[in-house]
Amino acid sequence: MDKINLLVIVTIITLFVSLFLAFFLLTVKTKHKRSNVLFAVFLLITAIDNSHPLFTLVSNGPSNLGMLRTTFAFLQIPVFYMYVSSVCYADFKFKPKHLLHLLPFLIANVILLPRFYTVDLASKINFLMNRQDMIELQFNHILIFIQIVVYFAAVFMLLRKAKKLYLENYAGTSINSYNWLFQFTSVLTILYLIVILKNVLKFSDYPYISEWIKIGILVFQLFIICWYLYKALNNPGLFRNIDSNLKLVSDLVLEDKNIKQPGINEIEYNEELLKLKRYMTDEKPFLNPSLTIQDVSKDVKIPVRDLSLLINHKLEQHFYDFVNVYRIERAMDILRDATKSRLTILEILYDVGFNSKSSFNTAFKKHTGNTPTSYRKGL
Structure with a gap:
């Protein structure tokens, strides 16, 4: 089986499981509806990001829609951060300040306007053929690296504080859920570090290694999604939220x-x-x-x-x-x-x-x- 067919098969399986879990989270009856919706959105954005092998099969070349699809990666971690916040704090609500999480996504697309979104097909092809020399793509890869580091640091700090608040104010057994969420975040961190490695190799003299890593990432994501699905089905009430007004x-x-x-x-x-x-x-x-x-x-x-x-x-x-x-x-x-x-x-x-x-x-x-x-x- 050649690399392309393997990539398509793994992509289809991953997308199916992701969409199934997203559907489950959106339809299951639970008091943690906001958390479920946020994680479902995270899965859907991830599915869009992972759909590249299928997208290339039906597209006739580079397009604005195709490039927009790739920049959706900038929305994944902000949504995950809000998901963790909603899990930790019972009084989590969507606020206007949360729109600031859109900034990396908007910046990534704005800088692509002059030399990609607003040019003809031939120019788009030339842009991608010379992607290793395109400052816009290099900037976006640096931006997503910074985003990954900053957001995951924020998530771990949030979990650490929430767990301590829980220990100081509650005596239930939901502490196990915080431990599991910490493990889940740790695994996701490893996944995104591998993504960073893939992006670095894409601009190196070994771009073909990046393609094989892409297959490994899809398999890893499939494992993570199945793990979460198993937990969600067996523990529909995974977390007990705490009041964000509590102080350490x-x-x-x-x-x-x-x-x-x-x-x-x-x-x-x-x-x-x-x-x-x-x-x-x-x-x-x-x-x-x-x-x-x-x-x-x-x-x-x-x-x-x-x-x-x-x-x-x-x-x-x-x-x-x-x-x-x-x-x-x-x-x-x-x-x-x-x-x-x-x-x-x-x-x-x-x-x-x-x-x-x-x-x-x-x-x-x-x-x-x-x-x-x-x-x-x-x-």
């Missing part, structure tokens, strides 16, 4: 220092800590798998800000870990109880407030140094 504890501490507030004194601190521990022991709110710091604040009558500082700063524990300690302690009691020896590990983890086996195992080993099964056998 480090920022709260800095604010207190800047406005020279003494904060709570040692006596108040000890009183509130005793009240909190008594509440956790007597009321057992940790049995709620979706417990938030706002829920605890309401019940113990301590402002969210003070409670967050008390747990995350004074106790030097994330709220997530603070709650999980109580869950693990209860799980240990159940495992030590001979009358409950018939309960499975799965039944126990649900009983103490977890709803994910991986989260339970991770928290249990962090607290005891053993897995739940090893702990039970060692009794």
Whole structure:
């Protein structure tokens, strides 16, 4: 099978899977509709970018539509960035400032106006035949390289902050979803670095290597899309968003220092800590798998800000870990109880407030140094 036929076959398969997943995301019933729409748009833009082998089969030469199709690549990463933002923050909304994400796409097309979009077919052919010497194409490749670096750096910073906010304010098991999204972004980063390599080789003395890398990229994209499809079908409610108005504890501490507030004194601190521990022991709110710091604040009558500082700063524990300690302690009691020896590990983890086996195992080993099964056998 020659290279062209292989490229067409892989392209068709990739486009089919991409369009199928986009259709699924647009039609599935979920409260995360905005996130689904954004990722569907990301898939559709990617499909347009990947359609080059099929486009060349039906086109009679270079055209404005064909060039416009290639510049759609400038929209992929901005849309992915907004997708990640919508996943992380429950109050994400489209705003006029998001139109700024169109700037690279518009710049890339504007500089192509004089010597490509507004000239005849012969000039277009000459432009592409001498693409290695065309400053416009070189500029666009540099621009997309900068865009990839800046946006992926922004995505990783966004995920890092969102995960920390989640740990400081929530005690659900959706933290696994942030870990998965971090992995997904990492894989996409590798893919785009390969794209950069392909573009560099296109302007080198080895352009044919760039064509083979293109096939590898399509296969890699197919793998990524199938991976996401598997996750989407098995976990339709992948993420629990957080409130973007929440502040990191480090920022709260800095604010207190800047406005020279003494904060709570040692006596108040000890009183509130005793009240909190008594509440956790007597009321057992940790049995709620979706417990938030706002829920605890309401019940113990301590402002969210003070409670967050008390747990995350004074106790030097994330709220997530603070709650999980109580869950693990209860799980240990159940495992030590001979009358409950018939309960499975799965039944126990649900009983103490977890709803994910991986989260339970991770928290249990962090607290005891053993897995739940090893702990039970060692009794």
